[in-house]
Amino acid sequence: MMMMMTTTTTCKLYILLLAIFSLVTAYPDAPTILTVKQGVFCSPVERSWSHPEKSYIKLVPDAVASQKQIKGLIFHYYDIVNFTSVPILEVFAQLYPKEKKNLYGQMLKEDGSFNLDPAEGYNVDKSKIWSGSIDKEVKFEIPSTGIYCVYIAPPADTDEDEDQAQAQFKIPVVFKNSYGNLSYTYYLIYSLLKFSIPAGLVIFAGLFNYVLRFKIGKDFQNMDSLSVISKAVIFLVLCPLIAVSILQWFVFFLVNNFLETCQKSFIINFLSFVAQFASMSFHVFVAYMTLLFSMGFGVIYYYNGNSRNYRLFPQQSFRKISGFLFLNIVLLFVLLVMNSFIGSKNTNYLIGIGDSTVNNKNSFVGFITLLAGLFSLVWVILPMVFYFKTKKTIATFPPAPDAESTDKVVSAFRKSFLVIYVLPILTAILAGAIVGVLSAQYMLNMPQFPPNTERALVYASAQAMWIIENSLKSVMLPLFTTSLFYSFGFIIILFFIWIKDNNGLIVDRNANDPIEYANVPNFEISDGEDEENIRV
Numbered sequence: 382m383m384m385m386m387t388t389t390t391t392c393k394l395y396i397l398l399l400a401i402f403s404l405v406t407a408y409p410d411a412p413t414i415l416t417v418k419q420g421v422f423c424s425p426v427e428r429s430w431s432h433p434e435k436s437y438i439k440l441v442p443d444a445v446a447s448q449k450q451i452k453g454l455i456f457h458y459y460d461i462v463n464f465t466s467v468p469i470l471e472v473f474a475q476l477y478p479k480e481k482k483n484l485y486g487q488m489l490k491e492d493g494s495f496n497l498d499p500a501e502g503y504n505v506d507k508s509k510i511w512s513g514s515i516d517k518e519v520k521f522e523i524p525s526t527g528i529y530c531v532y533i534a535p536p537a538d539t540d541e542d543e544d545q546a547q548a549q550f551k552i553p554v555v556f557k558n559s560y561g562n563l564s565y566t567y568y569l570i571y572s573l574l575k576f577s578i579p580a581g582l583v584i585f586a587g588l589f590n591y592v593l594r595f596k597i598g599k600d601f602q603n604m605d606s607l608s609v610i611s612k613a614v615i616f617l618v619l620c621p622l623i624a625v626s627i628l629q630w631f632v633f634f635l636v637n638n639f640l641e642t643c644q645k646s647f648i649i650n651f652l653s654f655v656a657q658f659a660s661m662s663f664h665v666f667v668a669y670m671t672l673l674f675s676m677g678f679g680v681i682y683y684y685n686g687n688s689r690n691y692r693l694f695p696q697q698s699f700r701k702i703s704g705f706l707f708l709n710i711v712l713l714f715v716l717l718v719m720n721s722f723i724g725s726k727n728t729n730y731l732i733g734i735g736d737s738t739v740n741n742k743n744s745f746v747g748f749i750t751l752l753a754g755l756f757s758l759v760w761v762i763l764p765m766v767f768y769f770k771t772k773k774t775i776a777t778f779p780p781a782p783d784a785e786s787t788d789k790v791v792s793a794f795r796k797s798f799l800v801i802y803v804l805p806i807l808t809a810i811l812a813g814a815i816v817g818v819l820s821a822q823y824m825l826n827m828p829q830f831p832p833n834t835e836r837a838l839v840y841a842s843a844q845a846m847w848i849i850e851n852s853l854k855s856v857m858l859p860l861f862t863t864s865l866f867y868s869f870g871f872i873i874i875l876f877f878i879w880i881k882d883n884n885g886l887i888v889d890r891n892a893n894d895p896i897e898y899a900n901v902p903n904f905e906i907s908d909g910e911d912e913e914n915i916r917v
């Protein structure tokens with residue numbers, strides 16, 4: 382018994398994760414158009430108290446569909462428990478494509494309309510659902526926020542081959558939230574971007590003004606006097622962060638205002654793909670630079686050019702790490718392409734439930750996702766490993782000829798502990814804590830149903846959807862917020878440690894200093910106790 386319960390819980394969790402994953406990675410989703418092969422769509426719809434008329438579900442049948450007078454049902458999915466005869470999403474999605482007659486057996490009444498008999502102990506409030514013939518445009522204003530499903534029941538006999546041409550009806554479904562077309566999760570991210578982009582611009586203006594005034598001069602003459610780390614943080618982290626955020630915001634803006642859920646637009650899809658790819662690659666690139674930095678890049682090493690005093694970055698490690706970066710980016714590209722491909726199979730609006738979630742393509746995507754997850758783990762752990770090795774190396778091979786700037790660099794690198802250890806760990810704890818508290822809050826309120834009845838499957842399905850409905854808000858937003866916290870924290874900490882005093886290597890392209898190919902035995906210095914001796 383216990384075993385079985387844990388298995389179902391794990392199963393539900395898996396479905397939940399899949400659902401969240403598909404919601405996270407694919408926007409805009411595949412267009413929501415009901416056909417003879419696709420008989421259901423579910424989507425969260427958000428209602429506002431002040432403008433209840435702005436949130437609705439609209440069915441727009443084409444000529445073939447109108448003429449067929451196809452029966453339809455729209456309901457808040459959690460209310461599935463109120464009905465005796467409406468099949469659960471899992472069953473409906475599985476039987477609809479090929480076994481309509483089988484499916485319709487208990488679902489429809491004599492006249493072909495949905496059987497809405499209330500289950501024992503429940504009632505069915507007709508004002509909260511819509512049921513009828515889709516012979517013209519149907520607009521249903523939703524009574525409350527939640528995940529709604531649209532079921533249709535076209536005549537089963539048109540499955541025959543000769544009727545195939547006639548069977549090609551289309552019923553586009555528009556899920557419209559009070560604020561527009563984006564699903565709520567993305568809407569939250571979109572709203573957050575409206576604040577984080579100006580914040581990023583303000584930080585950029587501040588930083589740039591600071592280095593203009595104190596380091597490079599108004600005429601940009603002394604660009605070379607800016608340390609490698611300062612340049613990297615401003616031009617390779619902050620600028621791309623702002624650019625990527627603006628691109629993401631723009632895609633969300635287009636989708637929210639112009640792309641109804643049943644529409645598709647090559648341009649928006651393409652832009653969305655570019656935005657997602659850019660954003661993911663950017664994060665990997667920052668992780669790559671963090672790793673190089675933890676290995677002493679910009680502190681004692683550089684990769685080419687002339688400098689007053691620096692050593693060449695160990696070339697073999699450099700090539701390996703760059704190769705790893707390249708591999709990671711290729712992986713992300715494959716993942717995104719696969720996802721867009723699967724997206725066109727309509728899994729997203731099915732919220733991870735239905736027969737298409739258990740096929741091979743999904744396990745391949747699952748595998749690639751796992752791989753990408755392992756990559757990101759490596760990006761976090763390696764800097765932690767190399768940080769201490771580099772600290773010893775720096776103590777042994779001072780970065781600058783004069784003692785004062787050497788001391789500054791050594792102290793700055795020591796403080797960088799904040800970026801390499803404290804910030805990622807703090808971010809993880811913060812994300813975990815917020816998600817934990819919010820999830821605990823809603824899990825405590827989770828509706829309970831009588832155990833061991835013949836309706837157990839219906840109850841489980843309603844519960845799973847209830848979890849998805851609630852987890853969207855309590856998981857996605859904290860994850861996105863903490864990733865912003867990380868990015869901004871990263872830049873601000875590095876500002877105080879490295880940019881403010883222009884610490885780290887300064888590489889002067891025009892100077893003719895000899896490159897110091899000092900033969901540093903890379904990261905092979907073992908004990909800390911030796912440090913003092915070597916220095917002396």
Ligand SMILES: *[C@@H]1O[C@H](CO)[C@@H](O)[C@H](O)[C@H]1NC(C)=O
Pocket residue numbers: 456460463502503504505506507509510
């Ligand atoms: C389902 O039943 C609950 C409890 O009886 C009720 O509050 C809710 O309005 C019902 N939903 C529908 C669609 O009738």
